[in-house]
Each structure stands twice: as structure tokens, then as C-alpha cells.
Amino acid sequence: MGTGDSPTLITSVQRAFRLLEAVSAHENGAPAKQLARETGLPLATAYHLLRTLVHDGYLRKLDDGGFVLGDRLQTLHTAGRGQALLSRVRPTLAALRDELAAAAYLTFYEEGEIRVAEIVDGPRAPRVDLWVGFEDAGHATALGKSVLRELDDEARKDYLSRHHLADLTPRTITSTPELLRRLDSSPVAPAVTDLEEYSLGTVCIAVPVYSGGILGSLGVSVPADRLSRIEEIRARLLPTADRVTRSLSLTI
Template structure:
């Protein structure tokens, strides 16, 4: 991995799964203290996880301080469904769009390609014109560079051997060594940016997400002349990445 973002996200989802499994083992609601004992996790951490799981609809809280597995989700271990997973994370994408007033994008790395899985925009937050497909533009977008940054050396080399670093704008990085240096030494990691590297007048910011063991990225785009607070963008993206990773990784 490029840094600790991947392991942190994975550990978060693993803890959420343990809490879900513990709650699902009971026919009735379970007190927080009991779930903490059964999972072996700190009480404060379990409380935070339970609130997040309840917020996203995986658990319900019939009584104050007690939780149960939500009836609208299938039991753990059932077959994954791509459409259901996207439906599950769409509220988080919409919330991020509204919070940062920017179009939101979700990608996953599948079969050696960086694929756009979902775009959430609006009339006030239009998406960037995807004038070049991601097959030819992974090196020039924050979304693509976020994925490349998380790949191991072998997978990254294999990807770059099949994709030319096409010159899309005067700001596009077309030198492989320069791209690799940028990926491995970003001072803002795990946040990755592209400043008019894909499209003139557009800036994009992205962070990694995971669907099980598959890496992806969550990002936003906005006009380069727009003023924005870096700390707010970073905090919003990282918090949403946790929710999206959990939604993509938890069983249906």
C-alpha cells in the first residue's frame, strides 16, 4: 500500500463486521456493553461503530443503548450484489456532494482497469466533461492516481505497461518516473489531487476506498478558480471514504 490509509480502512470494516456479527447472533436487541464484551473491542469504539452502522441502516436502535440487526438487510454471508452495494453507498455520495458543493465520483479497480462506478452531481455541481475515457486517463486524474498509489509495485507496473501517459493538457504528467515520484511522495497523502491535468479549468481531489480486497477511489471535482478550504475537503473525503468502504465491503 502507498501508506496507512488502506490498512486503516480495512481495520475499520473488520471491526464493523465483528459488531454486525455479534448483533446478528441475537434475536433481540443487545446492549452496547454486551456487544463490546462479545467482540473484545473497546466500549467507546463500539459505541462509535454502532452509531455509524445505525446511521447507514445496518442496525436499528429500538431502545436507548441497545441495538439489533436491521430487518431490511439480508443475513451475513449472502451473495454480494453490485447494484445493492451502490444503492447502499449512494446516500454517502449524495451527502458528500451537498457538504462540499462538488460533483462526487466513485471508482473501483476491476480486471486491471480503473472503472467509474457512480457519479453523483446536480445542476449546481456539474460533473466534469469526461472527454477522454478512464482507460486512457488514469494517470491524469486524482481518482486514477489515488488507485495507482494504493496498488503494490507489481500491479502498478503491470497497469502502466498497458497504458500510455497521454498528454491531455499542458499540466498532464507524461513522464513515468515523475508520476511515480509524485505517487510515492505526496505530502498530502492519502489525499491526491490533479490540478487541470485531465481538463483545463478543473481540479479534482480523491482518496482511496475499498470493496473487500479491491481498491477504488472516492473523489470530487470543481472549478479551479473556486476557493475552498483544504482542511474541510480532506475531512469530508476521509469521513465519507470510511462510510463508502463499509457500505461496499459489508455483506448484503
């Protein structure tokens, strides 16, 4: 792209933003002529930009010819809100990492899947090698098992019906009845552990958290030779999880 193109492109972006702002001021939509007048744009320019914005999903054209905001903007708003929420808890996760010298993880149960939202690690607290995605390893990770423990019977059954209990290490639980039995009888409840079930040489412990009504889990991973510190780690995780839940549940 030549440098001579830049001013034209920047101007087009500015004009598109002006149109979006004008459309947002009209709950029931506004026609192109009105939007062009309100933004001070030539009608032909307004038409061109409006068509582009409709094509990309940022605007929607009504049957009466008016324009309203499109679904793409709602998607951006939702994603931005998620980023803002995570920014609130990163300092808490970093403090947990530094205090325990352990990588800290945050997951959420969304659309029937257990997904990693954030990992805070460092030179003294390396993350576990994520050689199998958490979406396919909920049965073998403390983070996943924490979520499964909190789900009701129907949601648990649904999740397990869609996910094979793969044998990731010799310690992985691959029997559904045995997995459920251990979830319901965790000796460190409400925390759960992964004792080299996902990766040999690494143990993890996790506890539940919530972002409003969305279930998640907060956990840390440490070398297996630190297993004797599990109770100490649990004692630190529980109040941190409460703090994370409060931060995530505040209205933005």
C-alpha cells in the same frame, strides 16, 4: 407486436421462471421429465423451454441429461449484487456532493482497469466533461492516481505498461518516473490531486476506498478557483471514504 401476443409471451416467461426455480432445487441436476412433473408443465413445453434456457446460458445440460443452473445466472447475480452495493452508498455520495457543492465520483480497479462505478452530480455540482475515458486517463485524474498510489509495485508496473501517459492538458504528467515520484510524495496523502491535469479549469481530489478486497477511489471535482479549499475537502473526504468502505464491505 400485437396485443393478442402478450398473454402467450407472459405465460412463457412465467413457465421459464418456474423451471428455473425447479432446477435450482436440485444441486446435482434433474432431468426434463422430473422438472416437467414438478412444474406441472407438459413434457413438450418443458423440453422447448429448457432448450431455450440452455441456449441462452441460463441453464446447462449435463452429460447424463440433467439440467443445472448456468453461468448466465451467476453473472446476473454478480451484477445485481453490485447494484445493491452501490445503492447503499449513493445517499452518502449525495450528501458529500451537497455539502461540498462538488460532483462526487466512485471508481474501482477491476480486471486491471480503473473504471467509474458511480457519479453523483447536480445543477450546483456539475461533473467534469469526461472527454477521455477514465480507463485511458488514470495518470491524469485524482481518482486514477489514488488507485495507482495504493497498488503494489508489480501491479503499478503492469498498469503503466499497458497505458500510454497521454498529454491531455499542458499540466498532465507524461513521465512515468515523475508520476511515481509525485504519487509517493503527495502533500495531502493519503489523498492525491489532479491540478487541471485532466481538464483545464477543474481540480480534483481523491482518496482510496475498498469494496471487500477490491480497491477503488472516492473523489470530487471543483473549479480551479476553489483550489484553496483542498485541505477542507480532504478533511471531509477521509471520513466519508471510511463510511463508504464499511458500507461496501457489508455482506449482502
